[in-house]
Each structure stands twice: as C-alpha cells, then as structure tokens.
Amino acid sequence: MIDIENNTSFEIDLSSLESIANELTSKDIELIITQNDEIQELNKEHRNIDKATDVLSFPLEFDMPNMPAGSIVISTDFVEEKAKEYGHTFNEELSLLFIHGLLHLIGFDHEVDNGEHRDKEEELINKFNLPKSLIIRNS
Known part of the structure; x- marks a missing residue:
C-alpha cells in the first residue's frame, strides 16, 4: 500500500504506482509529492547537496515485519519539466521516477552496482509499457 502525502495541487x-510497487515489495511505502523548494531542503539536509532533484529515497535502516520499506519524495516541478521535455504525460514521468526511487528503497544503487539498477528499471519500464526516456537519459 502507498501512503501518500501530496503537498501540491x-x-x-495511485493505481499504476500501486501496481509497480506490488511487483517489487509487499511492504508499505510512504510517497511524498512536493515541489523543488522542499525537495532541495531535504537534499541539503540529508545528502549535503544544496540543489533540487527529481526523486529522493529514504529506506528504513532496519527490516522488521509490518514496517514500511521507507519513503520516496518526488518533485512535481521535475515531473512537469521532464514530461514536457520527453513528450509524455505527467503520470508516465511520475511512474518513471517512482520506479527509480522504489528500486533505491529495496536496495538497488546505480552509483555502485554493475548495472543491476538500470537493468531492473528497464525491465519494469517494459513491463508497464512506459516511455523509454529514463533508460535513454540514464545510459
């Protein structure tokens, strides 16, 4: 189940995001939808990077029964911008960023792995018939 905190208009x-989440985990996920100013504050506070970003993931540090997998934060400013840039819908871009963030929650890390994160992204993008723009821009 996705528990959403939508700080935007x-x-x-959630139906497509729930389908994606159910493909990877049975754990609950907190999804925070926000804008660049708030995600920039979180990025600065937790990663010491003072700029906005598209998606942040905050996995729980320990795995216990009935505990959520963690939190995903997505900026709608980036969703709008990238959807327009790559010619697809807001919901498609949101799904792409959700996939990326969810994979981080469950332990994938493209910064240190041997392509497993990107391979799993591609598999999910194909399975859910999403635009290939995330694959292209992350290759």
Missing part, C-alpha cells in the same frame, strides 16, 4: 493517480 496535482491529482495523483
């Missing part, structure tokens, strides 16, 4: 359709 956007209507968020």
